[in-house]
Amino acid sequence: MYDIQAIQNMSPFSLDKEEKGKFLSTILRELTQYHYVNCNEYRKLLDAWPFDPTTEYPFQDIPFLPVRLFKDFDLRSVESSDVVKQMTSSGTTGQKVSKIFLDKETATNQTKILVKIVNDFIGSKRIPMIILDSKAILKDRNLFSARGAGILGFSIFGSDKIYALDEEMNIDFDVLESFLAKHKGESIFLFGFTFMVWQHFQKALEKSCRKLDLSQGTLIHGGGWKKLVDESVDNDTFKNKLEESCGLKRIYNYYGMVEQTGTVYMECEHGHLHTSIFSDILIRNPLDWSIAPEGQEGLVEVVSILPKSYPGHVLLTEDSGKILGEDDCPCGRKGKYFSISGRIKDAEIRGCSDTYATKY
Numbered sequence: 001m002y003d004i005q006a007i008q009n010m011s012p013f014s015l016d017k018e019e020k021g022k023f024l025s026t027i028l029r030e031l032t033q034y035h036y037v038n039c040n041e042y043r044k045l046l047d048a049w050p051f052d053p054t055t056e057y058p059f060q061d062i063p064f065l066p067v068r069l070f071k072d073f074d075l076r077s078v079e080s081s082d083v084v085k086q087m088t089s090s091g092t093t094g095q096k097v098s099k100i101f102l103d104k105e106t107a108t109n110q111t112k113i114l115v116k117i118v119n120d121f122i123g124s125k126r127i128p129m130i131i132l133d134s135k136a137i138l139k140d141r142n143l144f145s146a147r148g149a150g151i152l153g154f155s156i157f158g159s160d161k162i163y164a165l166d167e168e169m170n171i172d173f174d175v176l177e178s179f180l181a182k183h184k185g186e187s188i189f190l191f192g193f194t195f196m197v198w199q200h201f202q203k204a205l206e207k208s209c210r211k212l213d214l215s216q217g218t219l220i221h222g223g224g225w226k227k228l229v230d231e232s233v234d235n236d237t238f239k240n241k242l243e244e245s246c247g248l249k250r251i252y253n254y255y256g257m258v259e260q261t262g263t264v265y266m267e268c269e270h271g272h273l274h275t276s277i278f279s280d281i282l283i284r285n286p287l288d289w290s291i292a293p294e295g296q297e298g299l300v301e302v303v304s305i306l307p308k309s310y311p312g313h314v315l316l317t318e319d320s321g322k323i324l325g326e327d328d329c330p331c332g333r334k335g336k337y338f339s340i341s342g343r344i345k346d347a348e349i350r351g352c353s354d355t356y357a358t359k360y
Helices: 017-038 040-048 104-122 146-157 173-182 194-208 226-230 235-246 352-359
Strands: 083-088 099-103 127-134 158-165 188-193 217-222 250-255 279-284 298-304 314-326 336-343
Touching: 017 040, 017 314, 083 104, 099 104, 104 146, 104 217, 127 146, 127 173, 127 194, 127 217, 146 158, 146 188, 158 173, 158 188, 158 194, 188 194, 194 217, 194 226, 194 235, 226 336, 235 250, 279 314, 279 336
Parallel strands: 127 158, 127 188, 188 217, 217 250
Antiparallel strands: 083 099, 279 298, 298 314, 314 336
């Protein structure tokens, strides 16, 4: 098996199409063979495909698993005694949730790669952090799923950390104003889930007629747009309103899922979501499962080199999107860049923002 230590120091957006294709194919072939040997359910699926993992093939040929399988089956490639953490996806009441089993190695690698990717956008120095959520999310173990894990995961980038919302999801102005006075003139890192940022911070701040100076801040947010799209709030509106209300200019959306924690797809300053060298996406034509050409919309397939304790390295999502380009984004980062259109019709709501918005 490949050694993550040998590649973790590589720049996350440094390989062009040809180099990355060879890099991913080598590692993903090894992972496919590993999961074939160590996960009975995965082996049955590949045998039924049929697919021989011992041959040489590009990563684009590896059979994908629909993400919904993780709701119906306990898929893991390690002994149960080696599982140190079980992650679950967000879900509305009555929905099944995905169950992801992590051993120590996989959990550690997820954190290391998340750091590599995010540092490319906010720098490697830990800075004061505002979490645009309530600390209550970490107290209620019934709520501690992808949302709580997301907060803990991104908290590693912060030094002095505060929660901007109280337990009733109201802005705690006393805490915020004291924090901003303490760190006046310093760079600030903010993290939150898209709907919570909009509903409980932006709209509440606008309604309060109070001003906060977050002009030195960088916000990273994600977790689904469905409720905001229903309210006719797009990405540009989201950014413009936050700049008006508190001076935030550096705002980055990200795309990711609990089934492939660690390999987030960050939005650059030109509004494009980017694949890193540790992951990639393909767009599948839902009529024949062929790979759609650049610019054509279809179902999003995500690949990642990180899932080792479970067969989650090649997954078909229930999101639609399209490839916008490769190796030529104006931001200078190599790799594919893309956009997500939303959930396919009749797919279950599953993003952290979207599931919360439905309950809200």
